[in-house]
Amino acid sequence: MSQQPPLVRFAVLDDDEALSRLDRDTWSSLHAVVEPPAPPHPPFFSGRLGPRDHLVAELHGRVVGYIRLARPTPLPSNAHVRQVQGLAVATAARGHGVGRTLVRAAVEESRRQGARRITLRVLGHNTPARTLYEAEGFVVEGVLPGEFLIDGEYVDDVCMGRSLLGGARRSAGAGDS
Incomplete structure (x- = not known):
C-alpha cells in the first residue's frame, strides 16, 4: 500500500459485498x-444500519476500511450523541493512517450532523484500538469489568467518549464512583 491518504466517502449499496468480506x-x-x-x-x-451510517476508506479504488456511525438510541433526549459502532481496516492497509482517518472523519461527520458528543465501546484488551481512540481525544468514561467471556477470559467493556464542542473533555460525573 502506498502512503497516499485514503479517500473517505459514505458507503453505497454496491459496497455491501466488499464490506461484508472486510x-x-x-x-x-x-474486538468481536x-x-x-x-x-x-x-x-x-x-434495515437499521444502511450505507449512510458507514464511512468507507478507499485506497487505489479499493475499499480498505469502514467506520459505522449511528445514534446510540432512538430517544429524542439522546439525539445529540453519535456512537462509533464498528471500525475495520484491512490487514494490508494497517499502519497507513486508515483507522485514524476514519475516526477523524466520523468526528467531523458527527459535528456536521449537529452532535455534541461522540462515544464508543471497546474491549479492554484491544490496546491498538484504545491507543488510537485516546490519540484522537477520546477518554475512558466508564468500565464494565469482566463484561464479556471471550476465549475463556473475562474481558472488560470500556466506554469512551469525547466532546464535539471543541477539544476532548470529560463529561461531568462520567465514570465517577
Whole structure:
C-alpha cells in the first residue's frame, strides 16, 4: 500500500459485498464479542444500519476500511450523541493512517450532523484500538469489568467518549464512583 491518504466517502449499496468480506477477513476476538456468521453470509447493511451510517476508506479504488456511525438510541433526549459502532481496516492497509482517518472523519461527520458528543465501546484488551481512540481525544468514561467471556477470559467493556464542542473533555460525573 502506498502512503497516499485514503479517500473517505459514505458507503453505497454496491459496497455491501466488499464490506461484508472486510468484516470476515478482519474478524478477531480482540474486538468481536460474537462468533462470525457462518455461510451463507448475511448482507452487511441492515434495515437499521444502511450505507449512510458507514464511512468507507478507499485506497487505489479499493475499499480498505469502514467506520459505522449511528445514534446510540432512538430517544429524542439522546439525539445529540453519535456512537462509533464498528471500525475495520484491512490487514494490508494497517499502519497507513486508515483507522485514524476514519475516526477523524466520523468526528467531523458527527459535528456536521449537529452532535455534541461522540462515544464508543471497546474491549479492554484491544490496546491498538484504545491507543488510537485516546490519540484522537477520546477518554475512558466508564468500565464494565469482566463484561464479556471471550476465549475463556473475562474481558472488560470500556466506554469512551469525547466532546464535539471543541477539544476532548470529560463529561461531568462520567465514570465517577
